[in-house]
Amino acid sequence: MTPFVNRIAAAGIAAMVASIGFAGLADADDNAIKYRQNHMKALAAHMGAISAVMKGEAGKPGHVAGHAAALASIGAMTGDLFPVGSGEGNTDALPAIWAQPGEFEKAWMALKDASANFAKVAAGGDMAATGGAINAVGKTCGGCHKSFRKKQ
Numbered sequence: 001m002t003p004f005v006n007r008i009a010a011a012g013i014a015a016m017v018a019s020i021g022f023a024g025l026a027d028a029d030d031n032a033i034k035y036r037q038n039h040m041k042a043l044a045a046h047m048g049a050i051s052a053v054m055k056g057e058a059g060k061p062g063h064v065a066g067h068a069a070a071l072a073s074i075g076a077m078t079g080d081l082f083p084v085g086s087g088e089g090n091t092d093a094l095p096a097i098w099a100q101p102g103e104f105e106k107a108w109m110a111l112k113d114a115s116a117n118f119a120k121v122a123a124g125g126d127m128a129a130t131g132g133a134i135n136a137v138g139k140t141c142g143g144c145h146k147s148f149r150k151k152q
Contacts, residue, residue: 032086036093039081043074047141050134054127064130068115068122071137075115079108092150107144114140 046067053059053067082097082104097104114137121133 029085030089032081032083033089033091033093036081036086036091039074039077043071043078043141046071046074047134047138054131054134061125061127064127065119065122065125068119068130068134072115072119075108075112075137078111079105092152094148094150097148104144104148107140107148110143111137111140 049059050064050067050071053061053064082093084098087093087095087098114133118130118133118137122130124130
């Protein structure tokens with residue numbers, strides 16, 4: 001092959017590798033969004049189950065502590081669910097998450113702290129105190145959604 005053909009072949013291979021890399025980044029962003037959505041669905045499912053138990057509609061009071069422990073784990077992970085680049089595509093996340101990282105960190109740390117406290121309170125078995133602690137968790141969800149999630 002001539003040097004010219006070699007350069008064209010090399011350029012073609014480089015373009016192909018770059019396009020695969022960019023497609024991989026797009027897939028990674030889509031995967032991050034799907035993972036985040038599943039995470040939030042899990043959070044909502046535990047909140048719904050806790051609500052059903054607290055209202056006496058289903059489950060047993062002892063179940064709340066298990067859901068609370070799961071909620072504390074979910075709350076601790078939430079800040080990791082918003083990597084740069086995962087704000088585009090099929091997501092309800094607002095650009096403010098990345099534009100105001102300090103404010104977003106305060107919001108998700110409030111969830112982390114409230115859910116950890118809820119787990120401690122729920123483990124004690126006092127249903128009245130547990131009700132107050134779960135309300136605090138719910139307020140953190142609403143506080144974050146107000147500023148960092150598209151209106152539903």
